[in-house]
Amino acid sequence: MPRIIAIDYGIKRTGIAVTDELQIIASGLTTIPSDTAIAFLKDYFTKESVTKVLIGEPKQMNGQPSESAPIIEKFVADFTLAFPGIKVERVDERFTSKMAFQTMIDSGLSKKQRQNKALVDEIAATILLQDYLSRKMI
Incomplete structure (x- = not known):
């Protein structure tokens, strides 16, 4: 089964998360x-x-x-031109960065590790994707 990707596109950094092949679990892929x-x-x-x-x-x-x-609208337009065969779905990303930061605290990451904005972006993309998968299962 093909994967689903979530993109948390930002001005400087973009967090990317991906599902497993069964589209059950979301995992952070990278920040670029x-x-x-x-x-x-x-x-x-x-x-x-x-x-x-x-x-x-x-x-x-x-x-x-x-x-x-x-x-982000410009990125969506560029993405659609570059990959016309891949379906794009927009999802509300309010609170994902705050949730990502709280996840880092709850995971016991040090203050220095929590200052890694790239990790926040990757976790935010993972939260977007896992939320989507949870809603899809209902």
């Missing part, structure tokens, strides 16, 4: 510089079968798009 995302994904898609990509949709508390929304 955002300007390399399309090239990284081209390489990844040659090695792994992917059926769907979830891309975080940044919203404010009132549901309106956040300031970073235009940057």
